[in-house]
Amino acid sequence: MIKLYGFPISNYYNMVKMTLLEKGMTFEEVIVRPSQEADYLSRSPMGKVPCLETEQGFLTETGVIIDYLHDLDQGAAFYPDDPFAKAKTRELIRYLELYIELPARRLYGDVFFGKPASDTEKQSVRKELEKGFAALRRLGDYSPYIAGSSVTYADFYFLFSVGLVTRVTKKALDWDVFSTEPGVRELLALLEQRDSVKTIRAAQKAAM
Numbered sequence: 001m002i003k004l005y006g007f008p009i010s011n012y013y014n015m016v017k018m019t020l021l022e023k024g025m026t027f028e029e030v031i032v033r034p035s036q037e038a039d040y041l042s043r044s045p046m047g048k049v050p051c052l053e054t055e056q057g058f059l060t061e062t063g064v065i066i067d068y069l070h071d072l073d074q075g076a077a078f079y080p081d082d083p084f085a086k087a088k089t090r091e092l093i094r095y096l097e098l099y100i101e102l103p104a105r106r107l108y109g110d111v112f113f114g115k116p117a118s119d120t121e122k123q124s125v126r127k128e129l130e131k132g133f134a135a136l137r138r139l140g141d142y143s144p145y146i147a148g149s150s151v152t153y154a155d156f157y158f159l160f161s162v163g164l165v166t167r168v169t170k171k172a173l174d175w176d177v178f179s180t181e182p183g184v185r186e187l188l189a190l191l192e193q194r195d196s197v198k199t200i201r202a203a204q205k206a207a208m
């Protein structure tokens with residue numbers, strides 16, 4: 001059986017967990033923290049979570065894991081069949097990761113772990129995020145989902161990246177993304193209604 005390594009507070013872990021739940025696949029959760037211990041590095045070479053154990057070996061990197069689960073062809077599929085539409089969905093995922101989640105991550109220490117960031121660092125992140133959100137405005141569809149009328153893996157990414165980033169911008173940058181980025185609040189609220197997300201939120205609450 002597939003095993004998912006990670007912990008319920010990790011946003012990347014929850015993107016993969018949502019994929020497994022939405023597909024109705026059977027899996028086991030192995031609760032681990034990121035680690036540089038040799039044993040964990042043999043599974044996840046950067047020591048990060050999530051990590052997926054399959055019958056053939058271990059896989060890391062959220063986007064790679066989601067694509068693998070998609071290719072298994074079990075349960076519902078959350079990429080369009082058309083190659084161009086599929087590539088556009090993956091483009092959105094890449095933008096969410098590179099230009100929104102990763103810059104904001106530089107302030108997670110400040111916001112969540114009491115490690116204050118300098119004003120220079122905050123301004124640098126703000127600049128990158130402004131570009132990232134401007135790009136998302138050009139690329140995102142929001143009708144009602146980020147890539148169009150059907151829910152896709154890009155929405156799973158959106159929920160667990162943008163959802164967290166809105167909290168970071170508010171606290172560290174005094175920037176209310178909901179008031180500057182049309183459609184973000186509505187899409188997050190829509191995704192929160194899914195059973196898979198309710199299950200994930202319950203696990204998060206229990207872990208806190």
Ligand SMILES: N[C@@H](CCC(=O)N[C@@H](CS)C(=O)NCC(=O)O)C(=O)O
Pocket residue numbers: 010011012013034046047048049050060061062063
């Ligand atoms: N690029 C990785 C990022 C995963 C990631 O950054 N996970 C965090 C937890 S949310 C982690 O393991 N951090 C520990 C570290 O960076 O060493 C992916 O797509 O899976």
